[in-house]
Amino acid sequence: MPPSPAKSHSLAHPTYRPDIDGLRAIAVLSVIVFHASPRWLPGGFVGVDIFFVISGFLISTIMFGSLGAAGFSYAEFYARRIRRIFPGLVLVLAATLAFGWWVLLADEFRQLGKHVLASAAFVANLVLWGEAGYFDTVVETKPLLHLWSLAVEEQFYIFWPLLLTLAWKRQHLLRWMGVAVVLSFLLNVGLVLRHPDAAFYMPLTRVWELGAGAMLAWVAWKRGAGAPALPGHQWMGAAGLACIAAGLAFIDRHEAFPGFWALLPVLGACLCIAAGPQAWFNRRLLGSRLFVWFGLISYPLYLWHWPLLAYARVLQDGFMDPPRAVRWGALAVSVLLAWLTFRFVERPLRHGGRRVVAGLAGAMVLLALVGAAAQMRWLGPRNDDPSIQAIMNASADWVYPDALKPFTFEGQRFERIDGGPRQVLLIGDSHVEQFRARALALAERRPQDVSTLLFATRGACPPIPDLIEDRDPICGERLAAALDLARTPAVQAVVIGGCWSCYFDVSQAPAAASAPPPPDHYYYRDAQGQRHMLRGGDGVPQSMAALGRLLAELRAMGKTTYLLLNIPVGPDFEPRSRLTGNRLQAMTAAPVTPMAPLPPSQAALHAQLRQLALDNGAIPLDPMAGLCRPDGLCVRADATGDPVYKDATHLRAAYAREAATFLDPALLAPAR
Template sequence: MKMSQKNMSPIEATETGRPRYRPDIDGLRAVAVAAVVLFHAFPRLLPGGFVGVDLFFVISGYLITRILCTDLQAGRYSIATFYARRVRRIFPALALVLTTTYVLGWFCLFNGEFKQLGKHIIAGVGFVSNWVLWGEAGYFDQAADTKPLLHLWSLSVEEQYYVFWPLLLAFAFKRGRVLITIVGVAILSFVLNVLLIPHHAAAAFFLPGSRVWELLAGALFAHLPQLQDRRGFRILLAPQYQNVLSTLGFALCIGSFIGFNSQLAFPGWWALLPVLGACLLIGAGIEGWVNQRVLAHPVAVGLGKISYPLYLWHWVLLTYATIIAGGNSPAFVRRGIVAISVGLAWLTTIVVERPVRFGPSRIAKVLVPCLAMLVVAYLGQMTYMRDGLDFRKGYSPNADVNTAKLGAGHEFVKASCGVASADQHLFQFCETDKRAVSHYAVWGDSKADALYWGLVRESSPGQSWTIIGRPSCAPMVGMRRTSSYVGDDSKDCVMADQKALHALIANPDLGTVVLVTAARVLTGQTYERTGDSRRDPSAALDGLDSAISALQRAGKHVALVVDNPTLPDPRSCMDRKPLALHVVRAALGVTAINASAKCAISYQKNLSRTTSYRAVIEQVKQRHPDLLVYDPASVLCDLKSGVCPIAMNGKFLYSYGDHISDYANGRIADQFLPLLRPSAIATSHDPSTRNVGTN
């Protein structure tokens, strides 16, 4: 006996066998995309707006499963037809946005950035952006707001779901195990998500295994109509509960938008709230009060219909505005970008999407979008393989933008640093000069890596170098960082330091060890002694002291390089080519160019910023009179004028963040290496010449 329209479940199919259109689902899409756009444009206004992506996951899981279940029940299931529909739905707008992103990048991005964009375009076409971004996540990662295609990670998660779910669902359907399959896989995925969050937050955020439970939550609600004969589900779907479900679901979503922020360990347990909210709104059906009065409102439905291209466009435009302006653009610019994004989304829907998506199903509507994506992929591959097409000229009046690089000298090294292969995962920096046996080593964090390449390139024969270290992990012994720090796990840091010290001491060929660490890592964090939960202000000093003592007892000569001045990321100190046009500067609220000059700081300001850090260095020096302390300030600053610039002699001194460039590390190596010769070390032990090379 067929159900009447009046008594039909809110998520039941129509009597024609096709899923019934629900305008409130488009309205829910509008809520999701509005939250994401507002979060990206005005993060303080809606600090938890990023969970709009989680709403999209639930909606996608619901709609795709409903379509597949309807086709399976009607006996017209076809995997080829399913993928053809996906191509017609997703490829046209994506190809257009990727092409536009590439063209804008041609004019706006420097070579390294354009090369990375090429990689991200390839990842976007292949729907593996989430995997690529996961691999990039961490200390060295380019700022998120300067990656025009960062937002494609969520689209990639959905596409990966589309690959396995139709096949798994069809398999489960034939065996009558749909419910247990949905619930079982969802539970496994959620558990993985919770397990990953404490120590592998980036993996939990980006990877499909820890996200698919959100899509399967939507899939569960698509399957509920098949469970009408089960009392619990029949009560849940009863009409008298629709208003309750609708109101509660909406409250959970809005509460997440307002109450969450980017500091949460997300997704984790927190993701349950917006996911449950979206599920309840879907389960309430069109008759639910919020669904009927808010989500099904024509304005919400209209915005929901353009939500996909709006999601694609808004982030691209916001990031390019940030890139060109050299920082967060003014509020009026961001408001304008949101309005332009809505307009572009509407045009994309009318001109590009609908002609391909709807109407007669012709093979050309599948082949042409696929061909367009292949062309875009070729552009990305070519750009990546040719290092960002360095024949393009940037616009920076005071320095060559191509000198803001780091890592020249990789051809001279091999991936080895004296630790066991099972421990190499602890060290992001683990290289040895393959041209000769290493007698010198650098131990430290990313500042050590920035210096290392200059030492490798400028060292004389027989003066080969090894580096061992990990980002944000100071070279110390017996201490554990208690403060949270991006890019590093404190327990892994403790273990890495222990392994590094053992490897350095155990290598009889290494006679000199150079310690390098960022001031913010050594004195900008709090530490405790391992085995003692009490925070100790002197722990950093004692940890560094213990490392030096252990090395000196093993007969190693030890040197310490003082951290370089902290300047802004060089990318924010470069004038982009579009800024040569007055109209662009006016539109973005940029009042002047010559950004590199604005990035300089005074030498005295550098000293005042690092007072506590330099105090620790001085105390370490007092404890270890034989310690060579070298300060590169004479290379990185004009001490006569008292200025530390971002560039010198037409070349950038910094590469990324506040890390020195190859130009700078080469100049430092020229001054520092002679101090490490045996005769110089012997001289440095004489109290009258103790601080040679320092300022």
């Protein structure tokens, strides 16, 4: 039975283990190499999971030592966390915000302010989870994206000491830790396929990783500091490194992660720690000077590396990777900044007293206030030209699924607008979602006429059976549920739409990062399971035939069936292409003519889709009737010069709300 805590309270100081610093080095080097070049180390992101295990082990070791001796002091515990975490974090947040003020545009700086506020409050994981989605800003250009993991750790540090203290008094510590670990792991596995963003960012789905380290700390504490090495400790170290190496080699960002895959790095880290400092691999490799040095600077290195890489991408317009030399140069600079931060900021403040703690806490509050001012637009960036702001407004003008009510069918979460008894199901990708603004306008202006509208959509998921998007496993099951809903008697009409040019116009790649993935990521899978690629294969005619069969099937069931045709897409319609100048110096937005030519391949595809609809009993809904003139020129800006597009492939909500009248026959109840 654990000894009773004494009345005086302090924190225990665990014995220093150089091999754990070496394990930190593996974790941080894996992460930064992955971020610089994922092809070199496809599973490098699992370094974060190694960090979680280490943190759970060390924090719990401190707690067990304190609870078993003089007692646990919450005040001292959180003061120590502030002295450990805040110095480097305050410096990096301030530098990131200052550089962002210089180079970012209005919407980007506003988002940075939001992320500074979230990071200072240690809720960045929850904010990023809320932002995740098809039209989220390119993640590689979010300078504070990596701080989600720090937020998870700090949230763990809030409730874990409470759990351990309560369980300690009842002497069932290991049991309660085991329950928390098992429940967290099951939640992680249950969410990772259907709600991958939640599984990735939620603290509850990561507790099992930190808890695994905590249970390891319990075993080590019960055995005592002078206990002999565990039997087989030599092979434990080797097996642990092998598990970590397997995770780095065989896990990639396309896997359902964390899920079961996270067992590899978590088990590997646990085995390495359990092996002890005297195991050969731990002593000779993890405990070597080089690994220990990188371990000592691992925290500031983690803090610095991502803002440098993100800003390098921002300066490349955010849609492409910087040259390899720039990326690796950014890592070299981050190593230098990490050492300087460790040597001249962290170490001098780590053992400071109450004034240091108060000063660090005050600095964090000040940063949070500045971030809030940026988010509220009270503080603007240097590049705040009105012409640039007009483009930024267009780029941010996306409202799906605002004001839609969620509902669930066959385990899939869809959205609806309630109206009359006629139910219209809209199936497709973001090219259906872009017309939510028109649907809501009709519901507001003509509530007595609008049908009940059901949106069964997902960005970049083609609405054609057996047309596979190999990077998103949810597409297939979501479309299957949508089609089952379409076949129910409650649905009288079905609208099918998509970015047909993105899928079928294989003569050119998408024009911008905001477009769906290029056709290389799509293939048609026939009844024998054979793949027919859209680009470089016969996947396009196979997919078009499948679309025709789907339209005919729905029509044969008595459904009024509509095929939503394509809109013009391409670089000529991208508002950001009007930006000129240099972010490091000055930027302006160049004026453009209000019209741009429709690419001939898109005109041909438009005609082919129209005929496909007519041949299979569907009614074509034609956006180009209002967007394009007979001479082949199409609208890209209104009379005042403001863009009508959000990006290269989507209309902005303000334009769709007023101009997408071609949809009205499908959305309104038929005239009596």
